[in-house]
Amino acid sequence: MPAMNKAFTRSLFVYLALFAFAACAPQENSNQAAATGPIAINGAGATFPYPIYSKWFDEYQKSHPDVRINYQSIGSGGGIKQLTAQTVFFGASDGPMTDAQLKAAPGPVLHFPTVLGGVVPVYNVPGITQPLRFSGTVLASIYLGKITKWNDAAIAQLNPGVTLPATDIAVVHRSDGSGTTYIFCDYLSKVSPEFKQQVGVATSVSWPAGVGAKGNEGISGLVQQTPGAIGYVELIFALQNKIAFGAVQNKSGQFVTASLESVTAAAAGVSMPDDFRVSITNPDAANAYPVASFTWMLLYQHPTDKVRGKTMVDFLKWALADGQKLAPSLGYAPLPAPVVEKELQALATVQ
Amino acid sequence: MKRSSDDRRFRIGTGAFAALVLLIVLGIAFELTRQSLLSITKFGLKFWTTSTWDPVSGDFGALPFIWGTLYSSILALLIATPVALGIAIFISELSPRFLRQPLAYLTELLAAIPSIVYGLWGIFVLVPLVRKFEVAMGAKPALGVGMLAAALILAVMVIPFTSSVAREILKNVPSTQREAAYALGATRWEAIKVAVGFGKSGIIGAVMLGFGRALGETMAVTMVIGNAPQVTASLFKPQYTMAAVIANEFTEAADELYLHALIEIGLLLFIITVGVNLLSRMLIWSTKRRAVAPIVTPMVAEEVAA
Numbered sequence: 154m155p156a157m158n159k160a161f162t163r164s165l166f167v168y169l170a171l172f173a174f175a176a177c178a179p180q181e182n183s184n185q186a187a188a189t190g191p192i193a194i195n196g197a198g199a200t201f202p203y204p205i206y207s208k209w210f211d212e213y214q215k216s217h218p219d220v221r222i223n224y225q226s227i228g229s230g231g232g233i234k235q236l237t238a239q240t241v242f243f244g245a246s247d248g249p250m251t252d253a254q255l256k257a258a259p260g261p262v263l264h265f266p267t268v269l270g271g272v273v274p275v276y277n278v279p280g281i282t283q284p285l286r287f288s289g290t291v292l293a294s295i296y297l298g299k300i301t302k303w304n305d306a307a308i309a310q311l312n313p314g315v316t317l318p319a320t321d322i323a324v325v326h327r328s329d330g331s332g333t334t335y336i337f338c339d340y341l342s343k344v345s346p347e348f349k350q351q352v353g354v355a356t357s358v359s360w361p362a363g364v365g366a367k368g369n370e371g372i373s374g375l376v377q378q379t380p381g382a383i384g385y386v387e388l389i390f391a392l393q394n395k396i397a398f399g400a401v402q403n404k405s406g407q408f409v410t411a412s413l414e415s416v417t418a419a420a421a422g423v424s425m426p427d428d429f430r431v432s433i434t435n436p437d438a439a440n441a442y443p444v445a446s447f448t449w450m451l452l453y454q455h456p457t458d459k460v461r462g463k464t465m466v467d468f469l470k471w472a473l474a475d476g477q478k479l480a481p482s483l484g485y486a487p488l489p490a491p492v493v494e495k496e497l498q499a500l501a502t503v504q
Numbered sequence: 505m506k507r508s509s510d511d512r513r514f515r516i517g518t519g520a521f522a523a524l525v526l527l528i529v530l531g532i533a534f535e536l537t538r539q540s541l542l543s544i545t546k547f548g549l550k551f552w553t554t555s556t557w558d559p560v561s562g563d564f565g566a567l568p569f570i571w572g573t574l575y576s577s578i579l580a581l582l583i584a585t586p587v588a589l590g591i592a593i594f595i596s597e598l599s600p601r602f603l604r605q606p607l608a609y610l611t612e613l614l615a616a617i618p619s620i621v622y623g624l625w626g627i628f629v630l631v632p633l634v635r636k637f638e639v640a641m642g643a644k645p646a647l648g649v650g651m652l653a654a655a656l657i658l659a660v661m662v663i664p665f666t667s668s669v670a671r672e673i674l675k676n677v678p679s680t681q682r683e684a685a686y687a688l689g690a691t692r693w694e695a696i697k698v699a700v701g702f703g704k705s706g707i708i709g710a711v712m713l714g715f716g717r718a719l720g721e722t723m724a725v726t727m728v729i730g731n732a733p734q735v736t737a738s739l740f741k742p743q744y745t746m747a748a749v750i751a752n753e754f755t756e757a758a759d760e761l762y763l764h765a766l767i768e769i770g771l772l773l774f775i776i777t778v779g780v781n782l783l784s785r786m787l788i789w790s791t792k793r794r795a796v797a798p799i800v801t802p803m804v805a806e807e808v809a810a
Contacts, residue, residue, distance in 0.1 A: 228755030321645040328731035330756025353560030356756040364649055364742040365731025374627055
């Protein structure tokens with residue numbers, strides 16, 4: 154009996170010791186220079202570009218076997234937070250960093266647009282098979298809870314020849330914080346002063362109407378099974394899942410159905426500021442889809458680790474050239490050439 | 505000599521583990537408070553009583569989330585408790601012997617299903633059914649998602665916890681209790697009443713365990729509750745819970761105050777869970793006089809931001 158007790162006590166102590174050891178073990182420091190082996194670079198941020206980023210890292214590693222880039226798609230907010238805390242080497246975000254966020258960072262942070270995305274309205278109106286047309290003000294009124302029936306005069310006016318039912322509109326928005334919500338609200342705030350004043354622009358906002366569903370799949374699921382529902386999803390999501398979506402009237406009065414071309418066109422007409430922090434919703438171009446946005450990679454202008462910094466610059470150069478060709482196959486709209494040109498100049502300042 | 509030193513080492517060893525639990529709980533409380541200081545100092549007690557949740561203007565109040573959490577959990581409890589106790593009593597007192605094990609196994613299996621699976625079942629099966637019911641009741645607009653769907657899904661998730669623990673408690677009621685009842689000429693129903701009365705404090709513990717489970721449930725609820733922060737008694741309107749808002753908004757909260765407000769919601773959930781625990785303890789104490797059956801209290805079932 155005593156022997157058994159002793160063995161038990163001993164194992165207990167071993168267990169305790171292990172516990173203490175695990176608690177004291179040093180955390181992995183991603184900024185530590187890799188003395189030997191491949192150059193490992195960690196990044197974190199937006200979920201929206203995750204499929205194209207992982208494809209890019211994979212392809213890039215094939216031609217650069219000594220580089221290993223890891224990306225955690227934890228959300229834009231998380232990406233900015235981790236970049237600021239310097240726990241990752243680069244960040245990624247669907248919305249540009251605010252002035253306050255830039256100030257909070259320990260050094261100057263540069264924004265590099267990588268690809269483009271669009272947001273499209275999806276709906277379920279009983280008896281309607283042809284694509285519906287929307288305008289920014291009508292979408293804003295629907296999401297403000299001011300238009301409540303599908304046969305409202307404002308919707309009917311945009312869709313001549315379509316017999317709209319008197320069904321109640323069930324408004325569906327994202328419940329989780331999301332770049333999609335940011336782009337959608339950014340557009341609605343530009344076209345409707347009332348929306349801007351009442352709701353505003355952020356990844357999560359205080360919606361005056363409707364229900365929240367989680368993720369693109371949550372929205373499309375709820376819209377598809379609720380008669381009279383309207384929601385908004387990423388263009389990529391709608392394309393990949395073959396979900397029908399409506400056309401949106403752009404600034405020059407054209408009804409444009411979102412496509413990779415019309416999203417790229419939205420970026421082409423915008424005058425690009427030097428820091429690339431620009432909203433491209435509601436652009437002037439006649440062929441542009443109005444609810445579109447860049448997604449950005451975030452990089453310190455003066456990285457502490459020069460080897461990693463150089464590698465990242467080299468990777469971005471590749472992503473802006475060869476990488477862009479991979480974008481359409483995954484449903485992302487590639488950047489217009491002038492933007493790429495300007496980004497290459499900015500990349501030269503990273504050192 | 506040798507033995508007594510072993511005893512001492514053993515006591516220190518196990519004591520360290522017990523202290524660890526205390527430390528972790530205190531650590532959680534401290535860290536939650538520390539990381540929500542901005543919001544605590546800015547909003548004070550108003551945080552508990554106001555209904556605005558606006559990340560754009562930086563104005564935060566948690567009332568709709570507290571309401572939604574308590575309302576959905578209490579509704580779930582009202583639905584789940586009779587069913588769970590019915591299952592427990594049937595299995596332990598009335599079921600034919602060959603059915604006992606399979607039935608017990610099946611109810612416990614319900615507890616092993618991941619909550620995301622419950623959520624998907626909720627979206628594709630439960631919500632359309634609730635919507636049909638709402639249309640029949642004349643609710644406008646009939647969404648399906650909302651408080652009723654959330655309470656129902658929570659009830660299904662809570663049942664295995666409550667019924668398993670209640671069953672164990674009934675099993676542990678000494679057979680002398682039943683024999684004594686029969687000896688006095690009791691009917692079967694009366695004998696069961698005696699057994700249930702004997703295990704009352706344990707059964708209350710089982711119910712509170714279910715309540716704790718319901719308070720902290722996140723994923724399944726956020727998928728069916730509609731995620732609209734509002735304080736309303738309507739069963740059909742979309743509402744929101746504390747755990748759901750943290751899971752939904754935490755990843756994208758880049759602004760300091762916003763982040764602190766979300767963490768303060770976690771703190772509130774912590775405080776409410778501790779409060780519910782204390783309450784259940786008191787309930788158990790007040791009914792404990794007659795009972796010897798094992799006592800169970802709810803765990804802190806916080807699956808926040810999984």
